Amino acid sequence: MNFRTTPFASSASKVRSSGEEQQSFDPLRATGFRGVAEMDGSLADFIWFRTGGPAELLVRPADIEDLAHFFAALDPAIPVMPVGVGSNLIVRDGGIPGVVVRLPKAMAKVAIEPNNRVRAGAAAMGITVASAARDASIAGLEFLRGIPGTVGGAVRMNAGAYGRDTSDILVEVTVVTRDGAIETWPAEKLGYTYRHSNLPPGAVVVEALFEGASGDKAVIAAEMDRIAAEREASQPLRSRTGGSTFKNPDGHRAWALIDAAGCRGLTRGGAQVSEKHCNFLLNLGSASSADIEALGEEVRDKVKAHAGIELEWEIRRVGIGK
Numbered sequence: 001m002n003f004r005t006t007p008f009a010s011s012a013s014k015v016r017s018s019g020e021e022q023q024s025f026d027p028l029r030a031t032g033f034r035g036v037a038e039m040d041g042s043l044a045d046f047i048w049f050r051t052g053g054p055a056e057l058l059v060r061p062a063d064i065e066d067l068a069h070f071f072a073a074l075d076p077a078i079p080v081m082p083v084g085v086g087s088n089l090i091v092r093d094g095g096i097p098g099v100v101v102r103l104p105k106a107m108a109k110v111a112i113e114p115n116n117r118v119r120a121g122a123a124a125m126g127i128t129v130a131s132a133a134r135d136a137s138i139a140g141l142e143f144l145r146g147i148p149g150t151v152g153g154a155v156r157m158n159a160g161a162y163g164r165d166t167s168d169i170l171v172e173v174t175v176v177t178r179d180g181a182i183e184t185w186p187a188e189k190l191g192y193t194y195r196h197s198n199l200p201p202g203a204v205v206v207e208a209l210f211e212g213a214s215g216d217k218a219v220i221a222a223e224m225d226r227i228a229a230e231r232e233a234s235q236p237l238r239s240r241t242g243g244s245t246f247k248n249p250d251g252h253r254a255w256a257l258i259d260a261a262g263c264r265g266l267t268r269g270g271a272q273v274s275e276k277h278c279n280f281l282l283n284l285g286s287a288s289s290a291d292i293e294a295l296g297e298e299v300r301d302k303v304k305a306h307a308g309i310e311l312e313w314e315i316r317r318v319g320i321g322k
Helices: 064-073 126-135 142-146 151-157 217-234 254-260 289-307
Strands: 036-041 055-060 080-082 089-091 096-101 110-113 117-121 170-176 182-186 204-211 271-273 281-283 316-318
Touching: 064 170, 064 182, 064 204, 080 204, 089 289, 110 126, 117 126, 126 142, 126 151, 126 217, 142 217, 151 204, 254 289, 271 289, 281 289
Parallel strands: 055 096, 080 096, 089 316
Antiparallel strands: 036 055, 110 117, 117 204, 170 182, 170 204, 271 281
8 A cells, every 4th residue: 555654554543533442443444445545634735725634544445446445334323424625524533433435536427428418527626627528618517616616526415506406416426336337327316305325434535427408618608607707796805714514504695594583703712704695614723623613603693583493504523522
C-alpha cells in the first residue's frame, strides 16, 4: 500500500466514536490498495468553511476498482463517509471517526454520449458538467452551473438550483456499496425527495449518467452566464461559507424567514449570518465548527419564535464535538 504519511503499523488502530473505543481495525487488511491514505487527515484544508477536526483515516482511492477492493477488505463495523469538496458540510471540531473517502481527479472525467447524455465521474464539479453539456449543445443541465459541489454530492442530496433538481436529469448512477460491490442503479431506485435520496450509509457514488435535450449553444451559454451573474450578485461567494444552510419550507423562502426574525448579520463567536444572503453562514476567520453550528441553531430558534416555522438543516453536520 502507498501511504502519504508513515505507514500504519501492523498493530490495529482504534476507531473513535463519541469518545469510546470501538472494534479495532487495521487498514493494511485492504491488501493491494493503490491509492493513498492518511491517519488524522486534515479536512479543514479543503472544506469550504475551513473548520473542523480531521478524518481518523482519509482515503483517496486510485480508481473505482481500488475503492471496491478496499471496502471489501475493510471491517464492516468501521463507518465510512464520502466527502467531495465540502461545499455543504460542517465537520465538527472533534473530527470524523472511521474512514472518509475523497475521490481523486482521475474520477472527475466528463464524456458526451449519444441521445443528449453526459456521463460524469463523481469527483467532477457541477460547472464542469454544465460546460461540457453546453459545448455539446445539450440543454437542461445549465442549473449545475449554480451548484458549487461535485457530482457525487449532487446525486446523493438531490442538489438543485434555479428551478431544477438533480433528479430531473439523472438517468442512472454507479455506486460502490459498503461491502465493496460495484452496482449501477436507475435513478428511480434512489427514491428522491427534496434534497434527499435513499442512498444507504457508506455507499459512495462514483459515476452518474445525465440526460438533457438538444438545444442552442448560444442560448445555453446565455443561461449559464445569467446563473453565474445572479449568484455573484446575491451570494457571498468569496467568503468561507457552506452554501444554503436551511431547506426552504413549503411555501416559504428560508432567507426571508431568517431576515424577518432579525437574524441578518447575527454573530456567534467567529461565525456570522451573511448580510448579503441570510441563508448563508460565514466563518469570519476565527470561527470553530461549534460556533457555526450554534449560530445555526440560534437562527432556527429565532425563526421558530417569530414565525412558528421550524427550519430544517440543509447543510450536513457530521463528526463529533470537541
